[in-house]
Amino acid sequence: MFTFDIAPAELFDERSRQFAAWGIPARTVARARAGITDMWGTGPRGWVPVWARLAQEAEAAGEWLSAAQIWGAARFPALATPERHEAYERQRAAYARVIAGRRLPVLPSCPKAMEGPRIARGTVELRLAGGMVSLPVHLMARRRRRRPGVLVLSGGVDTWKVELHRMAVATALATGLLVVSVDMPGTGEAPGPLTPDGDLLLSALVGEIRRWRPGEPVAYLGLSFGGHWAVKLALRGVVDAAVDIGGPTGAGEPEEPIDVLALPYGMPGILGNALGLAALPEAAETDGMLAAFSLRRQGLLDHRVDDVEDADDAGDVHNCVPLLAVNGAHDQFIPRGDTARLAALRNTTVWIVPGATHCAAEHIRPLLAATWAWLLTRPPFRRHPAVRADPHLWARDRDGRGSTSRSSLSGRR
Numbered sequence: 001m002f003t004f005d006i007a008p009a010e011l012f013d014e015r016s017r018q019f020a021a022w023g024i025p026a027r028t029v030a031r032a033r034a035g036i037t038d039m040w041g042t043g044p045r046g047w048v049p050v051w052a053r054l055a056q057e058a059e060a061a062g063e064w065l066s067a068a069q070i071w072g073a074a075r076f077p078a079l080a081t082p083e084r085h086e087a088y089e090r091q092r093a094a095y096a097r098v099i100a101g102r103r104l105p106v107l108p109s110c111p112k113a114m115e116g117p118r119i120a121r122g123t124v125e126l127r128l129a130g131g132m133v134s135l136p137v138h139l140m141a142r143r144r145r146r147r148p149g150v151l152v153l154s155g156g157v158d159t160w161k162v163e164l165h166r167m168a169v170a171t172a173l174a175t176g177l178l179v180v181s182v183d184m185p186g187t188g189e190a191p192g193p194l195t196p197d198g199d200l201l202l203s204a205l206v207g208e209i210r211r212w213r214p215g216e217p218v219a220y221l222g223l224s225f226g227g228h229w230a231v232k233l234a235l236r237g238v239v240d241a242a243v244d245i246g247g248p249t250g251a252g253e254p255e256e257p258i259d260v261l262a263l264p265y266g267m268p269g270i271l272g273n274a275l276g277l278a279a280l281p282e283a284a285e286t287d288g289m290l291a292a293f294s295l296r297r298q299g300l301l302d303h304r305v306d307d308v309e310d311a312d313d314a315g316d317v318h319n320c321v322p323l324l325a326v327n328g329a330h331d332q333f334i335p336r337g338d339t340a341r342l343a344a345l346r347n348t349t350v351w352i353v354p355g356a357t358h359c360a361a362e363h364i365r366p367l368l369a370a371t372w373a374w375l376l377t378r379p380p381f382r383r384h385p386a387v388r389a390d391p392h393l394w395a396r397d398r399d400g401r402g403s404t405s406r407s408s409l410s411g412r413r
Contacts, residue, residue, distance in 0.1 A: 001078070001079060001080045001081075001273050001278075002080055002269070002272065002273065002277070002278055002279050002280070003039075003040045003080045003081065003269070004080075004266055004268065004269025004270075004272070004280065005266070005269070006039055006077070006265065006266030006269065007039070008033075008036045008037060008038070008039050008047060009033075010264075010265060010266075011039070011077070011265060011266065012029075012032075012033045012036075014264075014265045014332075015076075015265075016029050016033070017361055017362070018159070018361065019069075019073055021166070021167075021361070021364060022069045022072065022073075022159075022163045022164075022165075022166065023065065023066060023069045023165070023166050024066065024069050024070055024073060025066070028054055028058075028066075028070065029073075031054060032050050032051055032054060032073065035050040036050045036051075040080070040081060042083060046083075047074070047076075048074050048075075048081070048083040048084060048087055049083075051070055051071070051073050051074035051087070052071075052074050052087065052090075054070050055067045055070035055071045055074060055087075055090065055094070058070055059094065064094050064095070064097040064098045065094075065095075065098045065165065067094040068091050068092075068094035068095040068098060068162055068165075069162070069163065069165075071087050071088070071090045071091030071094055072091050072160070072162055072163045074087035074090075074091075075087040075088040075091060076158060077158045077266060077269075077270050078158065078269065078270050078273035078274070079273065080269075080273055091162055092162070095121075095162050095165075096121070098119075098165075099119050099120060099121055118140065118141055118142065118143055118172075119138070119139070119140055119169070120138070120139045121136065121137070121138050121139070122136070122137055122139060123135065123136050123137070124136075124137055124205060124208055126201065126204040126205060126208060127204065128200060128201065128204055129200075133191045133192075133201070134191070135182065135189070135190065135191065135201065135205060136183075136189045137161075137180050137181060137182050137205075138161050138162075138165070138168065138180070138181040138182075139178065139179070139180055139181075140168045140169050140171070140172035140178070140179040140181070141172050141177075141178045141179070142172055142173050142176060145176055146176050146177075146178070147175060147176030147177055147376075147381070148213075148215075148216045148217075149176075149177045149178070149216050149217045149218070149219070149380075149381050150177060150178045150179075150180060150209050150213060150216060150217070150218045150219070151171060151175065151177045151178070151179050151180070151218075151219045151220070151221055151375070152179075152180045152181075152182060152202070152205065152206065152209070152218065152219070152220045152221070152239075153167070153168055153171065153179055153180065153181045153182070153220075153221050153222075154181070154182050154183065154184040154202075154220075154221075154222050154223070154226040154229065155183075155184065155187075155222075155223050155224060155226050156184065156187075156222075156223055156224025156225035156226050156227075156246075157184075157186065157187055157194070157224070157225050157270050157271055157273075157274040158187075158270050159223065159224065160183045160187055160188035160189075161181040161182060161183050161188060161189075164181055164223075165181075167368065168181045170368070171221075171368070171372065174369070174372050175372050175375070175376060177219075177381075178213070180205075180209065182202070182205065184198070184202075184222070184225060184226045184229060185198030185199075185201050185202070185229075186198065186274040186275065186276070187274055192276075193274065193275055193276030194225075194271075194274040194275050194276070195275075196292040196293050196298075198229065199229055199232045199233060199236070199238070202220070202229055202233060202238075203233065203236070203238045206218050206220070206233070206238050206239055217240040217241070217380035217381050218239050218240055219239055219240060219241040219242060219243070219375055219378075219380075219381070220233050220234070220238075220239045220241075220242045220243070221242070221243040221245070221371065221375075222242075222243070222244060222245065222247055223245045223246060223247075223359055224245070224246050224247065224333075224358065224359055225247060225248065225274075226245075226247065227243075227244035227245050227246050227247020227248075227249075227325075228244075228247040228248050228249060228293065228295075229247075230242040230243055230244040230247060230323075231244045231247060231249050231295060231323065231325065231342065232295060232300065234321040234322075234323040235295065235300040235301075235321075235323075235345075236300070237321055239321060240321060240322075240378075240380035240381075241321060241322040241323070241324075241375055241378045241380060241381065242321060242322075242323050242324070243323075243324045243326070243371050243374070243375065244323065244324065244325045244326065244339070244342075245326045245327065245359050245360070245367070245371075246326070246327045246328070246331060246333075246334055246339075246358050246359035246360070247325075247334070247338070247339075248293065248333075248334050248338055249294075249295050249296075249301075249325075249338045249339070249342065250293070250294025250295045250296040250297060250298075250301070250338065251295065251296060251301055251337055251338050251339070251340075251341040251342050252335040252336070252337025252338045252340075252341055253294060253296050253297070253337075255337065256335035256336070256337040256338070257335075258290060258333075258334070258335060258338075260286045260287070260290050261280070261283055261286055263332075263333055264332055264333075265332070267333060268280055268286070275289065301342075301344075301345070321347060322347045322348075322349075322378040322379075322380075323342070323345065323347060323348045323349070324348075324349045324350075324351070324371060324374050324375075325339045325342040325343075325348060325349070325350045325351070326339065326350070326351045326352075326353065326360060326367065326371070327339040327351075327352060327353070327356075327358070327359065327360060328352075328353050328355075328356030328357045328358060328359065328360040328361070328362070329352050329353060329354050329355065329356060330355070330356065330357050331357055331358045331359075332357055332358055333358050334358065336352065339352065340352060349374065351367075351370075353367065
C-alpha cells in the first residue's frame, strides 16, 4: 500500500455528490471540506482526523448508520495509511450496531441460515483453486411480496459494500429481490488483491447462491470497476442477467485505450492500491497490467450480434445473457467506447446518459429506477412474479431499516 498525490479540494470537487449519496448529510460533507487541508497527515486538519471527529459526533448521537458512512469517508480513498485501516475497523463496528441482533450465522451452515432479519451480515465459505476463502456479505430483503431471485451488488475500487447500504436497501424494497452486497476483488473484505481473474471469486459466490436458492435467477449489478465484473460474468454465462454502470471493459480498444497514469483525481493511486502494489509503476508496466483486464484481449468480445445467424439456435456462445451497459456521456475515467461498443453484443442494451459523468452520478436515482425496471422485465426474472403487497414498504427508521421489525431473507414469513 502507498500514498499518492491528490489534493483534498480536488477530491471533494469530484466526490461530494458521492458522499451524500452514501447517506452522509450535506452539512457534514461541507464541514469536512472546510476543515481538511492535508490528505495523508495526522494533524488536526488531516483527512482522517477531521472525518473521525464527525463520525464520533454521529456515534455520540446514536446515529450509527450515519457514523458508519462517515467512517467510510475517513478511510477513503484507499487503505494506504494505518489511520485509514483503523477508520475501516471503526466503520465496520458502527455498521454492526446498525444490524445488532439481526446477524446471520455463517452461511449456509444450517437450513435456517437464510431466515431471520431483513438486513443481515454473513460470511460465505467459497472453494477456489488452492483452498477455501471466506467472503463477508450483506443481505437485504423486504419482508413481504418478495420476488424469487437474487441480485449481487458491488461497487468499484474505492466504494465498498457499507457505502452501498442505501442503494442495496432501496433495490431490495423496490424489486423484491434478495440483494447480496459484496466487495469486489481487491477491495474491502474481499480476499487478495485485484487480479484479472477476480471473476472466479464472484463466480464461486454465484454458485453458492444457486445452492442456497435453487431455481431462482441470479443477476449482478456492478458500479464503476464493478461493472467490469458484471460484463465478464454475463459474457461467461455465470449469471442470468447483468447491469454494468460505468465499468472498464476494453471494448473501446484499440481506438480508445485507457491511459492509467493520466487518470484524474488520484485514480492511478487508488487502482495501484487495489492491485496490491507498493508504489506506482512506470507507464509501460501500468499499460501491461491494465491490458490483462481487457475483455477484448481476453477474447470475450469476439462474438457479435451479426455473428449469429439464428439467435434461437445459437447454442453455447457468448452474449446470451441479458446485459445492460450504462454510463455518462462525459465520463472522466472510462472511454465512451467501453460502454457504447458493447451494443454489438447479443442481448445487450446500452444507455449513454447525456450531460453526465462517471456512472452517470448526476442522475443515479432515476437511472437506478430504470435499471430495476429493465432487470425485472428480462425473461429469467419475469417468470417469477411477486406476491402480497406491503403498504409500509417505503417506511424507514433512523437506522435505515423499514418500519417492521421482523422479516425473512428467504421470503418465508
